Amino acid sequence: MNSLEDLRGKATSLPPEVQNQARFAARNAFARARLLQPYLANFMGEITLLQTEEVGPTFAVSPDMYLIYNPAFILGLNDAGRNPDTGEPMSLWEYGIAFLHESLHIVFNHFERFYKYRMKMGIEDTPTSRHRWNIAGDCVINVILRGVVPINPNFENLFVSFMNRRA
Numbered sequence: 001m002n003s004l005e006d007l008r009g010k011a012t013s014l015p016p017e018v019q020n021q022a023r024f025a026a027r028n029a030f031a032r033a034r035l036l037q038p039y040l041a042n043f044m045g046e047i048t049l050l051q052t053e054e055v056g057p058t059f060a061v062s063p064d065m066y067l068i069y070n071p072a073f074i075l076g077l078n079d080a081g082r083n084p085d086t087g088e089p090m091s092l093w094e095y096g097i098a099f100l101h102e103s104l105h106i107v108f109n110h111f112e113r114f115y116k117y118r119m120k121m122g123i124e125d126t127p128t129s130r131h132r133w134n135i136a137g138d139c140v141i142n143v144i145l146r147g148v149v150p151i152n153p154n155f156e157n158l159f160v161s162f163m164n165r166r167a
Helices: 016-036 038-045 092-107 110-121 127-147 153-166
Strands: 048-051 059-062 066-069
Touching: 016 038, 016 048, 016 066, 016 092, 038 092, 059 092, 066 092, 092 110, 092 127, 110 127
Parallel strands: 048 066
Antiparallel strands: 059 066
């Protein structure tokens, strides 16, 4: 992926009004993530959202507190942003859960831990090793999120439904 400096302000192929819709939807979903787990609200308030199609089909996070999202994903315009069973775009609450998941990569310091693990084990920094580390981190985060009951019980069915789709 490009550096954050390259991504900041980079034009997308989407019209400005669609970019604005995506920006609003991302902020709305991020606010929902903070409501789902309020104990992370202060931490999540420090994360900067960055919109670019260069990130791939969904999300990425950076160790310096950026959550980078694809506007087509957050608006359900690509397959990654759609429910695989119904073809419908994910709800903002589902995106909120996804934002919460991505934020936990930063909370758990997965970047620094990967670096230290690689150095200790003599593992080369390759796309494959980074991908494997990310999958391992995803597994840990998903286990933790499955064990967390959302504060508002109205969200529990939504949360379980989303987590079962990601399994």
